[in-house]
Amino acid sequence: METNTHTSPDQETRLRLFSLMLACRGLQTRAFDLFMQNLVKGTTHLGTGQEAIASGFGAAMREDDYTFCTYRGHNHTLVRGVSMTSILGELMGRDCGLMRGKGGSMHLTSVEHGAMGSYAIIGAHMVIAAGAAWSAQYRESGQVAVCFFGDGTTNIGAFHEALNFAVIWKLPVVFVCENNQYMEYTAIGDVTAVKNPAADRASAYGLESILIDGNDADVVHAHASAALEKARQGGGPTLIEAVTYRHGGHSRADPGKYRPDEEVAKWKDYDPVKIYRARLLESGIAESVLEEMESATAARVDAATETASNSPPPPLEIAHQDVWADGGVAWRN
Amino acid sequence: METNTHTSPDQETRLRLFSLMLACRGLQTRAFDLFMQNLVKGTTHLGTGQEAIASGFGAAMREDDYTFCTYRGHNHTLVRGVSMTSILGELMGRDCGLMRGKGGSMHLTSVEHGAMGSYAIIGAHMVIAAGAAWSAQYRESGQVAVCFFGDGTTNIGAFHEALNFAVIWKLPVVFVCENNQYMEYTAIGDVTAVKNPAADRASAYGLESILIDGNDADVVHAHASAALEKARQGGGPTLIEAVTYRHGGHSRADPGKYRPDEEVAKWKDYDPVKIYRARLLESGIAESVLEEMESATAARVDAATETASNSPPPPLEIAHQDVWADGGVAWRN
Amino acid sequence: MAKLSYREAVAAALAQEMRRDPSVVFLGEDVAAAGGVFKTTEGLLDEFGPVRVRDTPISEQAILGAAMGAAMTGLRPVAEIMFSDFFAVCWDIVANQIAKTRYMTNGQCALPLVIRSANGGGSRFGAQHSQSVENWAMAVPGLKVVAPSNPADVKGLLAAAIRDPDPVLFFEQKSLYGTKGEVPEGEHVVPLGQANVLREGDDVTIVALAAMVPKAQKAADVLQAEHGISATVIDLRCLVPLDTSTVFKSVSATGRLVTVEENPRLCGWGAELSSLVSEELFWDLEGPIVRITTPHIPLPSADFLEDAMLPSVEKIVSGVVELVD
Amino acid sequence: MAKLSYREAVAAALAQEMRRDPSVVFLGEDVAAAGGVFKTTEGLLDEFGPVRVRDTPISEQAILGAAMGAAMTGLRPVAEIMFSDFFAVCWDIVANQIAKTRYMTNGQCALPLVIRSANGGGSRFGAQHSQSVENWAMAVPGLKVVAPSNPADVKGLLAAAIRDPDPVLFFEQKSLYGTKGEVPEGEHVVPLGQANVLREGDDVTIVALAAMVPKAQKAADVLQAEHGISATVIDLRCLVPLDTSTVFKSVSATGRLVTVEENPRLCGWGAELSSLVSEELFWDLEGPIVRITTPHIPLPSADFLEDAMLPSVEKIVSGVVELVD
């Protein structure tokens, strides 16, 4: 597994990575609190503990690149520049929500930010991301599609189709497997024929096997930059398996009891935000700078919560809009 | 690629292999003629040139093993002991047909012979075969499921799901990719990320990569025997890629013009029946013995054709039978 | 009688049948160790062990392929598809393989299997986890389709589905999992294909399914109390086999039919029932056939919007009142 | 006017639109070099080159995923699913992704794409290659559904589908591929959602789709000649948007509706139309609504059996006669 940093990013990038991770962590923690207060209805899947991956990519992507992510997509959407208010508002089903409550926690999308959707059915977005990459290739736009998915997703058919397709058409797409070691409540090793569910399958598509430390933002950032550049230059797709862990349960109030205590403790200790903070301190950044960033983030989260909480429910008429491009829902004349 | 024979099968087995191949060839040739005479309606997919694979397995399988094959399944069904009459009758839509005309050329099935069906939608039967193997494992019956599929099938999602599933549950199933180098009209290399579409993917499921000469019945038989034995002993699944070629087009009257003439000529020369005949002669079997087998097969094909041609169309009432186990089709009371 | 929740009745039925028939096996995602993401299968792993109760990868095609292959070769598998929306990733195995194989093979292949799935809206899960897709199944020849409305029927119908020699799609309505009801102790089996007449009235026949049944019953109360309209309420319970005789008998008497479906408007089972009645019972009708459905849109996620889209007691009441008045 | 076959009209429409709009791209299995297994796309590779006309692996999910991702990001892809039965292997992309994404994203995502597919029976291909599945699509909110009955409409409706800003499922009826008809030369576009009244009569309205349209027309001839029954025949052409106003206008006048569907009985578009009419036009009806469909079975392969299962001119005639007499 790739754990060292090839390139040491400059301080500006490092601060940006830290700031993105802080924002993700703050957002996820708040989403959990709101869920426990029954202000987030339905379900919510948090990426607490997995922030380094979304952030590492977020910092490396071009503004017009495309992100495709899963229901566990708050981090990935946020790092593209989407406001916290609209994300929390969507989770809470408020009018200020990113889709005004029509999508919900599992479907965050902001086309204007290149956040091309969060998909709630396993596998589908991998083939859709390939399609966006095809379009970028056809339009010669230099854009790259980045597709995040979980370890459990490597066992569904669409994974296989997407990878083969991307390789034969040499598409500018980066597939990022966030191996958090569990599907919902089942350990990935119990249901997977190989040890590293993505990396050990790269060769089945003629791809290099890339297994990296997904909790080290610098490692992620370096690999993201390389894969993006390769795709942009016409070098085709990359498959990256980034090993990580989710601090909480799969969704909602799942206490995650199927995971051994020591395992959880070990990974909570190897927390991407914590280790990155220590690295920044070591590199000479003053504690006060970091604290300032932390309190700025907290304030941002509070402000977003406040605005979202005060937003009304969406007006009923929007439920009868936008099935079609004409803005309507009519299926008859 | 595995081209040599590990074990030299005894003469009895060799004669059986030859006899199976002759029967397959005779059946396929006749099916083509009947199609050209417009006596086979709909479509038909021939395995002319691919007989060594079905025959090699047929000779190695236990009577109660299961076969799952595709629309190109005449050979695989025949070698399980199904009568030529019922196969030709099914192709011609006659009452003597294996399913009395309700299935057609693409769906030959004879449960009594362990021929558990020919499936016409790519990929599906791979997961179904895994299910039959699961059942054999659960019932501790020692049966093995053998699943034949084409090179083109390796790019669909179900291929991936079936292999992972079979490996993690250690199922007694043998997956046999008949790589005839084309999907319908498209060369497999044009749409596949690896050179050997099945063998190069074995490692993605923790399986050994096995690439064999699918036109050499002895090689096929040896590998079949080994894989069946392994599965029967609880050793789990095997994936075998057997390289071969179809002499004719994909289906119906497809002239197969997308294939270079020299390629076709080369493979027609490397004909499994022809090379095996030469080997038998070399091994000391008299020409007259072979000729006798050939004329017996021809007579069998003629007799089957005669019987099937004289069989009436099926009675209309069977169209209104057997949606349900009670023999009926009622969806209401 | 014991008071069980709808979700507990699922496990009760599975346990009842697994005890009686060793060929019943059960597989799905997170169904064994975790007892199912809806906690519908708790305790089964403990009682029946990991050979009969199996966790799978996220491979719905393989799950159903495994069930089909096993059913063809002597077992009686029960498979779980976690949310019914996910039928879309394995529809080939359902619609093209499982549904057609007995017929295509001229009766050679037996397919005694059950596919259970959590169906429907009301949980604020958004459009990809809230569909009612029982119509997808009804439209395909060769599938039996069951959708119970209460814990007793969950137990009895699931038991019957497992014993049935044909493939059954068993839709458990998500929004009902928490509801409780009396369930007969000991062996309980409710035959497939028998609608349940919950109350009899003179003015109109209301036919409902699954989560729409309690709403239809409440609507009937309101209609009686506030509008003096007396309604027959029929819980269809199964879409295939369809108990047209029970429905027809009632419609002949009342002359009026209202169907209540959770699924979106087009091509629902209500349309089928409506067309059957207007083809075969036209002269008994005293007025239009009214269908109450979710509008033909994907379901929105926000609670306020979702609630407004699903059929409600009020919508049923006003639909009936408009018809009868 | 030029005389084209139904299959040639497909290529003509694609060529027309690809010439006018460089964002139209086309992909599918064996569609480029081979010109399609039904020879519907011959010549496109030569004219538009391998960047715009692409052969794919047997990966239907990837084919439609590619189309969807491309449509979301500025292209207008046309994808081919070789046989409509194969929608079952990629139904998630159609029903859960393509159909719902605009709505779920509150209108953010545009999905201007077309999926063409060969639909229906009559070719003795057996149950897995003969289905009419336009109802599967009609049942899912967010999909437009088109099924032309003649070469001119193939060209005009396919052109309109490609220009349409929404996802369109375009069902080409296999059994019609060889039929010929006059097709306007030059640009030809037929708006979606307009049924075509083929003949007007007083006694009954026959509504048909795709391959059932020529049968309905022949039946109308027979009805007139042999039974003195004068029928209106309507070619529905699109299921979504559904031209209820044309149908309603006719049914109001004739008082009688007969629908002719190739798909199996349950939950067909005929049921939807029947339910609409009996809900909204009940008082205009002078008799039962009759639906003529294939029975609710998988299609058998043998020619003799298959022909006996599909709706025929005779069945339409006798259905109408029974109704009207």
Ligand SMILES: Cc1ncc(C[n+]2csc(CCOP(=O)(O)OP(=O)(O)O)c2C)c(N)n1
């Ligand atoms: C086709 C399909 N099957 C099952 C599910 C239910 N489901 C939602 S998340 C999940 C686990 C996914 O695991 P993984 O890919 O590792 O992602 P993670 O949740 O760990 O981020 C499952 C099984 C689904 N959404 N789609």
Ligand SMILES: Cc1ncc(C[n+]2csc(CCOP(=O)(O)OP(=O)(O)O)c2C)c(N)n1
């Ligand atoms: C899901 C699906 N997609 C497409 C087809 C159409 N089709 C039938 S055979 C075939 C080619 C299959 O190629 P291969 O697996 O190599 O088998 P072969 O025909 O060469 O034996 C295709 C594309 C199908 N039957 N099912």
Ligand SMILES: [Mg+2]
């Ligand atoms: Mg995971």
Ligand SMILES: [Mg+2]
């Ligand atoms: Mg092939």
